[in-house]
Amino acid sequence: MSAVAFHIGPVPVHGRAILAPMDGFSDLPFRLICRELGSAMSYTEFVNVDELAATRKRDAKCWRKLVFDLSERPMTFQIYGHDVDRMIAVAAKLQDQDPAPDIVDINMGCYVRNIAERGAGSGMLRFPDRIARLFAGLSSQLHLPVTGKMRLGWDPSSRVHVEVARILEDNGARLIAVHGRTKSQGYGGQADWDAIAEVRQAVKVPVIGNGDVKTVADIARLRAHTGCDAVMIGRAAIGNPWIFAGKDREQVTFDEKVALMRRHLQLNLDFYGQRFGLVLFRKHAARYIHGLPDVERLRVPLLTARTVAAFDEAVGAWAFAAQA
Numbered sequence: 001m002s003a004v005a006f007h008i009g010p011v012p013v014h015g016r017a018i019l020a021p022m023d024g025f026s027d028l029p030f031r032l033i034c035r036e037l038g039s040a041m042s043y044t045e046f047v048n049v050d051e052l053a054a055t056r057k058r059d060a061k062c063w064r065k066l067v068f069d070l071s072e073r074p075m076t077f078q079i080y081g082h083d084v085d086r087m088i089a090v091a092a093k094l095q096d097q098d099p100a101p102d103i104v105d106i107n108m109g110c111y112v113r114n115i116a117e118r119g120a121g122s123g124m125l126r127f128p129d130r131i132a133r134l135f136a137g138l139s140s141q142l143h144l145p146v147t148g149k150m151r152l153g154w155d156p157s158s159r160v161h162v163e164v165a166r167i168l169e170d171n172g173a174r175l176i177a178v179h180g181r182t183k184s185q186g187y188g189g190q191a192d193w194d195a196i197a198e199v200r201q202a203v204k205v206p207v208i209g210n211g212d213v214k215t216v217a218d219i220a221r222l223r224a225h226t227g228c229d230a231v232m233i234g235r236a237a238i239g240n241p242w243i244f245a246g247k248d249r250e251q252v253t254f255d256e257k258v259a260l261m262r263r264h265l266q267l268n269l270d271f272y273g274q275r276f277g278l279v280l281f282r283k284h285a286a287r288y289i290h291g292l293p294d295v296e297r298l299r300v301p302l303l304t305a306r307t308v309a310a311f312d313e314a315v316g317a318w319a320f321a322a323q324a
Contacts, residue, residue: 002014002015005040005229005230006206006229006230007206008074008102008103008145008147008174008175008206009103009144009145009174010145011074011102011103011145012074013040013041013074013230014040015038015039015040015041015230016040016219016223016229016230016231017038017039017040017219017230017231017233017243017244018039018040018041018043018208018230018231018232018233019031019034019035019039019042019043019232019233019234019237019241019244020043020210020232020233020234020237021043021044021045021046021076021078021105021107021149022045022234022235022238023045023046023110024045024283025045025238025283025284026042026043026044026045027045027065027271027280028067028068028069028267028271029264029267029268029270029271030241030264030284031068031072032069032071032072032267033241033260033263033264033267034237034241034244035071035072037241037242037244037245038244038245038246039233039237039241039244040230041072041073041074041075041076042068042072042073042074042075042076043076043078043105044065044066044068044075044076044077044078045065045078046078046079046080046107046110046121047062047065047066047077047078047079047080048062048079048080048081049079049080049081049083049086049087049090049091050081050083050086052079052090052094053086053089053090066094066097066101067271068099068101070099073102074102074103075101075102075103076101076102076103076104076105076147077094077101077103077104077105078105078106078107078149079091079094079104079105079106079107080106080107080110080115080120080121081120082118082119082120082123082124084130084133084134084137085137087106087134087138088134088137088138088141091104091138091141091142091146092141092142095142095143095144100144101144102144102145103144103145103146103147103174103175104138104142104144104145104146104147105146105147105148105149105177106124106134106135106138106146106147106148106149107120107121107149108121108122108124108125108131108148108149108150108151108164109121109122109149109150109151109179110122111151111183111184111185111186116183121183122150122151122154122182122183123154123183125150125151125153125154125160125164125183126154126158128160128163128164128167131148131164131167131168131171132167132170132171134171135148135167135168135171135172135173136171136172138172139171139172139173140172145174145175146172146173146174147173147174147175147176147177148168148173148175148176148177149176149177149178149179149208149210150164150165150168150176150177150178150179151178151179151181151182151183152178152179152180152181152182152192152195153182153183154182154183154184155182155183155184156182156184156185158182159182159195161178161195161198161199162198162199162202165178165199165202165203165207166202166203168203168205169203169204169205173205174205174206175205175206175207175208176199176203176205176206176207176208177207177208177209177210177232178195178196178199178207178208178209178210178228179191179210179211179232180192180193180195180196180209180210180211180212181211187235190212191210191211191212192211193209193211193212193222193225193226194225196209196210196211196222196225196226196228197225197226197227197228200226200227200228201227206229206230207226207228207229208228208229208230208231208232209222209223209226209228209230209231209232210231210232210233210234213231213232213233213236214236215236215243215248216243216246216247216248218231219231219233219243238284238287239284239286239287239288239289239290240252240287241260242256249290249291250291254292254293254319257288257289257292258315258319260288261285261288261289261315262312262315264281264284264288265277265278265281265285265308265311268280268281269308274308278305278306278307278308278311282302282303282305285302285303286299286302286303289302294318294321297318297321298314298315298318301313301314301317302314302315302318
């Protein structure tokens with residue numbers, strides 16, 4: 001194991017590159033692959049506290065998002081909501097489940113309209129007093145470290161990243177992750193690394209920088225530019241989890257891609273079952289094959305395969321043709 005890079009409260013983190021929590025992507029199978037390749041810790045997909053409060057069924061979709069493998073530690077459960085009291089109550093119960101997470105994180109970055117406009121996700125950034133009350137309550141009720149992932153603000157005219165970062169630290173947050181865009185930007189425009197640096201300079205707790213990290217070199221560039229303790233990688237890791245192993249897409253061999261696709265599919269099948277495991281793998285498959293030779297020959301049969309055998313046959317025929 002590598003040396004400790006930084007701590008989140010008492011929790012050591014052995015590395016500087018981390019897979020970002022992404023709805024629909026950072027599930028157990030993909031997290032396992034990224035951890036094996038070098039991601040330093042795991043975040044679940046964000047989970048709605050209203051759904052968690054409404055059901056105790058461990059086979060419900062919201063609860064399945066919180067299933068993790070012990071090899072993923074340190075493990076972070078990311079939750080979101082707009083009701084402070086409910087968020088505190090749900091988080092307090094999550095820390096007591098078996099197995100328990102190491103960290104609870106609050107999503108203050110989701111820009112999706114029906115979430116943000118209800119005051120959850122990035123919508124929380126419009127209510128700094130609510131954030132203060134939430135983190136003060138979480139810090140007093142939980143024995144686990146509490147962290148937050150945020151954007152810069154609601155829009156470019158109302159950037160509150162430094163103010164909110166200080167509120168988080170003052171109310172017990174043990175780490176702050178910052179996506180260098182506002183809610184209104186979504187994923188458009190350019191991430192503001194200067195703003196991430198401003199957060200790093202404003203607080204003493206560790207800061208993770210996020211936004212526009214597309215290559216291995218970008219990891220070092222973001223850290224050098226901002227002084228952040230670690231870098232969070234989201235969209236660039238989809239189809240190229242080797243970025244955590246220090247490899248850009250063009251450095252990964254054909255055989256490595258085929259082998260990892262097969263492994264990822266098997267993990268999906270093990271976790272979701274035959275039918276949904278294959279269906280949910282297709283969106284990853286589309287990213288894995290990007291840039292490969294003669295990719296159009298594979299795209300349609302791969303993404304429309306209805307059985308594992310059909311998927312395997314498509315990959316095998318394409319691999320044979322590409323290597324001929």
